[in-house]
Amino acid sequence: MTDLLRRYSDSLAVLERDGLLRRLPAPETSPDFLDFSGNDYLGLARRPELVEAAAVAGRVHGAGATGSRLLSGNTPLHEALEARIALDKGTDAALVFSSGYQANATCIAALLDKGVLGAEPLVFADRLNHASMHLGCTLAGARQIRYRHLDLAHLQALLERHQEDRRPRVILSETVFGMDGDMADAARLQALALRYGALLYLDEAHATGVFGPRGYGLAEAVDLAPGTVVMGTFSKALGVSGGYVACSALVRDYLVNKAGGFIFSTAPSPLVLGAALRAWELLPELTRERSALLLRAARLRLGLREAGLDTGTSSTHIVPVILGSAQRTVQARDALSAQGIRVAAVRPPTVPKGASRLRLGLSAAHSDQDLQRLLEALRSL
Numbered sequence: 001m002t003d004l005l006r007r008y009s010d011s012l013a014v015l016e017r018d019g020l021l022r023r024l025p026a027p028e029t030s031p032d033f034l035d036f037s038g039n040d041y042l043g044l045a046r047r048p049e050l051v052e053a054a055a056v057a058g059r060v061h062g063a064g065a066t067g068s069r070l071l072s073g074n075t076p077l078h079e080a081l082e083a084r085i086a087l088d089k090g091t092d093a094a095l096v097f098s099s100g101y102q103a104n105a106t107c108i109a110a111l112l113d114k115g116v117l118g119a120e121p122l123v124f125a126d127r128l129n130h131a132s133m134h135l136g137c138t139l140a141g142a143r144q145i146r147y148r149h150l151d152l153a154h155l156q157a158l159l160e161r162h163q164e165d166r167r168p169r170v171i172l173s174e175t176v177f178g179m180d181g182d183m184a185d186a187a188r189l190q191a192l193a194l195r196y197g198a199l200l201y202l203d204e205a206h207a208t209g210v211f212g213p214r215g216y217g218l219a220e221a222v223d224l225a226p227g228t229v230v231m232g233t234f235s236k237a238l239g240v241s242g243g244y245v246a247c248s249a250l251v252r253d254y255l256v257n258k259a260g261g262f263i264f265s266t267a268p269s270p271l272v273l274g275a276a277l278r279a280w281e282l283l284p285e286l287t288r289e290r291s292a293l294l295l296r297a298a299r300l301r302l303g304l305r306e307a308g309l310d311t312g313t314s315s316t317h318i319v320p321v322i323l324g325s326a327q328r329t330v331q332a333r334d335a336l337s338a339q340g341i342r343v344a345a346v347r348p349p350t351v352p353k354g355a356s357r358l359r360l361g362l363s364a365a366h367s368d369q370d371l372q373r374l375l376e377a378l379r380s381l
Helices: 003-017 046-061 076-089 100-111 131-140 152-161 185-193 249-258 271-284 287-306 326-338 369-380
Strands: 093-097 122-126 144-147 169-174 198-203 228-233 241-245 318-324 345-346 356-361
Touching: 046 076, 076 093, 076 241, 076 271, 100 131, 100 198, 100 228, 100 241, 100 249, 122 131, 122 152, 131 169, 131 198, 131 287, 144 152, 144 356, 152 287, 169 185, 185 198, 185 318, 241 249, 249 271, 287 318, 318 326, 326 356
Parallel strands: 122 144, 122 169, 169 198, 198 228
Antiparallel strands: 093 241, 228 241, 318 356, 345 356
């Protein structure tokens, strides 16, 4: 073994020692196996209408886009989906990406480009933002001024402190936080952005499909300003894959020219976009499913708290069970797996040290009996 490979091996050994080593879970095909580890919040991933829409899109447009959007990959389906997203999100335009991670990393990096802005921007970010948002800042070489999680009074104080600094300002936040299951106030965030002349970038990955009057996210209820950019995904509640940003026409044109992940990547497959468009169209019809999902989540949190388990600040369909140590979390995950229940064991660096947890992703496809089985298994740990 070369010295370089030995270093890789030593790194993995340290992760295993500390209970932080990641392994791919074995595929599970048993119909009795309960899965709470995913993000299929509305149970759409296997819905026949989506499968058929993907097949139709493939027959019309082919299995692959064949190139980037700027080359051969710009099909009528890409533009139709973007037009529908912009209409429903209340923006001038939208742009689709192959993944939400790609959308965040490449769009944030482009929007923070100090060569374009003339100076390194002041970036105010919720301290628990997703790793892809942090990556976008890193790619741009932009330092973050982090405010306490969901503490908009702290954010305002930081904005006030830097009020005399004339550099461009940007605020970055998720709306539903994927590891904690709590929510930001999108309207207040935009009000602060407007008051202090900042661009606001909202990540609606875990809100799209579940919140909003028609299911289009927490920002759906906000009259979005031209300086607000809203990102979301098709890979969670919509049950497919990919991401998007909804924004002004100006910002879209800028991203088409400056977002490297968009410029140099093959466009999303028509198969994926056909299914994503059908899922997007279905969202306004799923009010009952959304209500039932959130009601079950509230009942589950109550049951867990009565059992003495810590669910943190969760108020959504994402429910953490915070156990603290990474080793204990892995042991709990494995014990549940032995009972036919799959959950995610989330450990640092995804969450802060000492905050390892089981992450429960609820779905409209889960029944009351499924949640009772989960609750009883958790109580027995």
